[in-house]
Amino acid sequence: MLPTTEQALACVRVCQMLSNLYKDIRLFRFDDKTGEIYILSADELQIIVYRNGEWEFVNEPEL
DSSP states (O other): OOOOHHHHHHHHHHHHHHHHTTOOEEEEEEOTTTOOEEEEEGGGEEEEEOTTSOEEESSOOOO
16 A cells, blocks of 8 residues: 555645754654554654545644
8 A cells, every 4th residue: 555645745744844843753654554654753743644635643732
């Protein structure tokens, strides 16, 4: 299974947002079983990017 186009574009937007905030991306993982992308960033920011391009914070941090 590969990421969808919507998912790939959402990942670029999320990574750019993190970069603009000077946050390191510590882990970027595509889960073959669920088709979801998991991003772990500095300050324990956890983000899931779904196949439809929607994304959300896992732990709802305050930025």
